[in-house]
Amino acid sequence: MDYTSQNQNDKKQMLETIGINDTYELFNVIPSHLRAKDLNISCGKTEQELLNYFSKIASKNKKLVSFRGAGIYDHFSPSLISEIIGRSEFWTAYTPYQAEASQGTLQAIFEYQSLICTLTGLDISNASLYDGATAVAEAALLALRVSGKNKILISSALHPDYIQTVKTYLENSKTKIELIPLSEKGNIEKNIAETFIDEDTATVIIQSPNYFGIVEDMDVLSSLAKSKNSLFADVVNPLSLGIFKAPGEYNADIAVGEGQVLGSPMSAGGTTFGFMVVRKGLEWKMPGRIVGQTIDKDGKRGFVLTLQSREQHIRREKATSNICTNASLNALAACVFLSGWGNEGFYNLSQINISKARYAFEKIKSLDGFKAKFDKRIFFNEFVIETSKDIKKINKILLKNNILGPLDLSTAGDSFGKCLLFCVTEQRTETEIDNLVEFLAKA
Amino acid sequence: MEKLLNELSSQCKPAYSVKCDVEINAEIPENLKRKSNLGLPNVAENDLLRHFTNLSRRNYALSTVFYPLGSCTMKYNPLINERIAKIDAFNDIHPYQPVESMQGVLEIVYELEKDLCEIVGMDSFSLQQAAGAHGEFAGLLVIAKYFKSIKQKRTKIIVPDSAHGTNPASITFAGFEIVPLKSEADGSISLEKLKEVLIPEVAAMMLTVPNTLGVFEKNITEISKLVHDNGSLLYYDGANLNAVMGIVRPGDMGFDVMHINLHKTFSTPHGGGGPGSGPIGVKSFLGSFLPVPRIEKRKNKYVLNYRKSKSIGKMKAFFGNFSVILKAYVYVKALGGKGLKNVSKQAVLNANYMLAKFKDKINVPAGSRCMHEFVLSPKAILENDVRTLDVAKRLLDYGYYAPTVYFPLIVDEAIMIEPTETESKDTLDKFIDVVNKIILEEAIEDPQKLKNAPVNTPVTRLNEVEAARKPILKWQ
CATH class of the missing domain: 3.90.1150.10 (Aspartate Aminotransferase, domain 1)
Known part of the structure; x- marks a missing residue:
């Protein structure tokens, strides 16, 4: 099956029109010593065979009841989302360069930008980036461009994959990357951060809730950044913003994050999307596409890609980023997700995450052999528990019972040797949580 | 004109809701609480469905019209790809699941890497990159790391003026300087002009073959020799791979590093501007520089290996746009070697x-x-x-x-x-x-x-x- 439709007669006519006898003549320009041998890839399968073949491979994956987060989360996805992103007019369209023929995609991105702005309380959103990790790296680059400074400060409680990605992105630049160590209470303390920040600091990048689930005091950290004329860049979980302070409220300059929680499935970590939103004044330095409103010849409202002279297809080596393809369809899912809750419903969704996680936290930390690593801290839907029990054994038992247990944090540093990172979202029922607690008690 | 969501917003009951089945006091201190209005619209499910359906109808799409978009390879996106990608046991998998509970995911990534190696004549592939430009960037970082490892200071990359805008942008992004090369009227490379710019500082040359005018680079063998004689590497921009599958392989032409756009050549949809996937392939001497984790097969079990000291690190979180990778793999299995050549x-x-x-x-x-x-x-x-x-x-x-x-x-x-x-x-x-x-x-x-x-x-x-x-x- 190769999805071509020409029959022999078509081909004959086409060859005649071109004036050749065989398609191979079209490849004469390729030196014969370079020609490929037959590709060693098993012959084609029919649709029916494919379905059987891949169902079999799928059965080697285990769908689990998840108590694990750390960057990718099991959340509820309303039926409307799959219906809309399943519309072929959206998923088979290209990047909306021909605006008049792409008003659906363009308006949807404009709505997405508006929703991300109102959610974060900041001014200007782009059309999406690849994922949370690359969004942080782009935020660092944006700050370096704007400030002309050479150092970036990052919370050591930023997701480790994100830190790695930032380091990779900046590998060949002269930028100095410093990590602000975690306090004993599991957060970033102002007095520790103070000893790292200086006049050459382009940006301070803080994740909240941080990798260990704790909500940071962003007001204090933002003021600290401002005192040295550094940009304050935060990495936020957009679902937490139903309850917790928005980036705009603590004067963030840039907010970025992972958008998977807004209507994309976990899909083994991809595809997801990254969002980026900035305060007014930074838009011309921003990476990625931006959609703007305008009017057509008849004065009717319409939408176009705008501020394009920042981008690679116009600006080439002077572009703000090399990004071209981003994650439009996942951003569309986020748009459909954010438009259906209303203020109260979204607040409620945030609150349920907090409540369920708190419920599980209280139960687990009171078990024998388990205690809170950072007690009396405020968290969203993730928390760290320290245990005297065998972590590998715990997770083995849970897996046997179709539960994806907490993440073993032993690679996160010496002080986390016996620690577990739990995640409880609105998806987990009281019964599932109680069940988990029972297994832990017996472990 | 289709209204905007904020114009559709009313006092109605919004589309979605969830309930809480646990009772607990989870008070949040005032200083951490949001004070500003969320500003989200209130729209009923029925109206939202109409809104977004109406929006979709304001698009031209591959499923409705011919899309002869040069350089973008807007080929048919097979529906079986989408159907398989919707299987729960692919969708509802957490990237940090124990490997024994996600062997299917790892098998697909591993096997597609292998098939891509065969299709383009490279020795190793990484599928972590999220798009073509992301792949270019990764490929250039691999080149930088390689020269660092052999202690050579090479700071420049040659790129023809007929190249896609992402090439020069990626070069700057990766910390190199550009050496522009004026191409001939048909987009091809003059060997004489190439010789003039091949100075010792050149780390690599980026080439799109066939070039963006649709012409195969007839001097590719000589170009490859000149570039390599200079101690430089050759980079293949795979944007136009759809022209040569099963006919000629970039690896056999002398390319050392390349990227592929799965959302072009391998039939995965463009989604109105993504998500895509930009795998990079390299010759064996560059394999150890690829991003981590590497997926390896040990005693019939697929595992993730993060311990690669020479690796450029991570290009994004986790291990790639899996759902795109899956669709591309379905496509490869549907066509087989013969189909791809056809x-x-x-x-x-x-x-x-x-x-x-x-x-x-x-x-x-x-x-x-x-x-x-x-x-x-x-x-x-x-x-x-x-x-x-x-x-x-x-x-x-x-x-x-x-x-x-x-x-x-x-x-x-x-x-x-x-x-x-x-x-x-x-x-x-x-x-x-x-x-x-x-x-x-x-x-x-x-x-x-x-x-x-x-x-x-x-x-x-x-x-x-x-x-x-x-x-x-x-x-x-």
């Missing part, structure tokens, strides 16, 4: 058929043969201030998406057409007639018709200048 043969036949029908009427700067795409330059025949942009907009009126225009930059008033292999002769014939009619008849007899186009689209021509001058980037 794809390129048919893509090149389709393009040459179209070119044959145009070449006596409209100027073709790269000559009368092409690979999978070709570029027209109607400048000489367009009068009355009619421009390529007007032709493109007029095509929308006839129910076609417009070809790529004004690219490559080295061709005046360029119209770049890539039919792909999945379009029928009938579709091509009708499109050819319409293009000829617009350029050869309408543009001369009724130029205003082109200037006023489009008129059959949901909106007429949009004012892009105004949009950039007074940016409105969200609801007012």
Whole structure:
């Protein structure tokens, strides 16, 4: 099956029109010593065979009841989302360069930008980036461009994959990357951060809730950044913003994050999307596409890609980023997700995450052999528990019972040797949580 | 005009809701609480469904029209790919699940890496990158790390002026300097000009083969020799791989590093601008520099290996756009080696058929043969201030998406057409007639018709200048 439709007669006519006898003549320009041998890839399968073949491979994956987060989360996805992103007019369209023929995609991105702005309380959103990790790296680059400074400060409680990605992105630049160590209470303390920040600091990048689930005091950290004329860049979980302070409220300059929680499935970590939103004044330095409103010849409202002279297809080596393809369809899912809750419903969704996680936290930390690593801290839907029990054994038992247990944090540093990172979202029922607690008690 | 969500918002009951089944006091201290209005719209499910469905109908899409977009390979996106990608046991998998509970995921990534190696003649692949430009960036970081490892200071990358904009942007992004190379009229490389710029500081040369004018680089063997004799590496931009699958392999042509766009050559959808996937392939001496984790097979079990001391690190979180990778793998299994070769043969036949029908009427700067795409330059025949942009907009009126225009930059008033292999002769014939009619008849007899186009689209021509001058980037 190769999805071509020409029959022999078509081909004959086409060859005649071109004036050749065989398609191979079209490849004469390729030196014969370079020609490929037959590709060693098993012959084609029919649709029916494919379905059987891949169902079999799928059965080697285990769908689990998840108590694990750390960057990718099991959340509820309303039926409307799959219906809309399943519309072929959206998923088979290209990047909306021909605006008049792409008003659906363009308006949807404009709505997405508006929703991300109102959610974060900041001014200007782009059309999406690849994922949370690359969004942080782009935020660092944006700050370096704007400030002309050479150092970036990052919370050591930023997701480790994100830190790695930032380091990779900046590998060949002269930028100095410093990590602000975690306090004993599991957060970033102002007095520790103070000893790292200086006049050459382009940006301070803080994740909240941080990798260990704790909500940071962003007001204090933002003021600290401002005192040295550094940009304050935060990495936020957009679902937490139903309850917790928005980036705009603590004067963030840039907010970025992972958008998977807004209507994309976990899909083994991809595809997801990254969002980026900035305060007014930074838009011309921003990476990625931006959609703007305008009017057509008849004065009717319409939408176009705008501020394009920042981008690679116009600006080439002077572009703000090399990004071209981003994650439009996942951003569309986020748009459909954010438009259906209303203020109260979204607040409620945030609150349920907090409540369920708190419920599980209280139960687990009171078990024998388990205690809170950072007690009396405020968290969203993730928390760290320290245990005297065998972590590998715990997770083995849970897996046997179709539960994806907490993440073993032993690679996160010496002080986390016996620690577990739990995640409880609105998806987990009281019964599932109680069940988990029972297994832990017996472990 | 379709209303905006904030205009649709009312006092109604919103579409979604969830309930809480636990009782607990989870008070949040005031200083951490949000005080500002969330500002989310209130729209009922029925109205949301209509809103987004109506929006979708304001798009031209591959599923509704022919999309002859040069350089973008808008081939048919097989529905079986989508169906398989929706299987729960692929979708509902957490990236940090124990490997024994996600062997299916790892098998697909591992096996696609292997198949891509075979298709393009490379030794290792990494599927972590999220798009073509992301792949270019990763490939260039691999090159940088390689030269660092052999303690050579090489700071420059050669790139022809016919290249995609992502090439120069990625070069800067990766910390290199650009050495631009002026290409010939048909986009090919002059060996003499190449020799002039091949200085000792050159780390690599980036090439798109066939080039963006649709011409195969006939001197590739000599170019490869010159570049390697200089101690430099050769990078293959896989944007045009659809022309040569099973015919010639980049690895055999002498390329050391390359990227592929799964959302072009391997049939995964563009999604209105992503998500995509930009795997990179390298020769064995560069394998240890690829991003982590590497997926390895040990005693019939797939495992993730993060311990690679020479690796460039991570390009993004986790291990790639899995759902795109999965769809591309379904495609490879649907076609097999023979099918893939047939794809390129048919893509090149389709393009040459179209070119044959145009070449006596409209100027073709790269000559009368092409690979999978070709570029027209109607400048000489367009009068009355009619421009390529007007032709493109007029095509929308006839129910076609417009070809790529004004690219490559080295061709005046360029119209770049890539039919792909999945379009029928009938579709091509009708499109050819319409293009000829617009350029050869309408543009001369009724130029205003082109200037006023489009008129059959949901909106007429949009004012892009105004949009950039007074940016409105969200609801007012």
